[in-house]
Amino acid sequence: MKKVLIICGTGVATSTVVAAKVRDHLAAQGIEADVSQGKVMDLMGPAPEVDLIVATTEVPATLGVPVVRALPLLTGIGEDAALAEIVSALS
Template sequence: MKKILVICGTGVATSTMVATSIKDHLAGQGIEAQVTQGKVMDLLSGTPDVDLIVATTTVPDTVTVPVVAGLPFLTGIGQDATLAEIVGHLQ
């Protein structure tokens, strides 16, 4: 099972909204993935054991996991393309 970490500034409201959107989309596509939430500070201690990070904030350059920009989940502009990019990383 693939693991996705959704990162925002505080790891609460924004990441919850984004994680829910991702979970719903993946379920609709028949893709199983574990989607967890966190804050950007969690990344300062090292790269987490995940397959993909979706971030609504800037991620440190030291992160070696693929990162997808999560801003379209907040604006609604380009969200379908972002979801397609996420699915592409999981395949």
């Protein structure tokens, strides 16, 4: 099972919206994934043990984990491309 971490500034508001969209889309694509939420400060320690980070905010570039920008999932502009990028990163 893949692990996806949704990151926003506080780990509450925008990550909740994005997590729901990511969960729904991955399920529709038949991809089993554990989708969890967190705040950007959670990334200041050791790199998280996840396959992908989907972030609504800037994250450190030194994580060694692929990162997909989540802004399109909030605005709807470019949403399909962002979802496709998430699926591709997990394939």
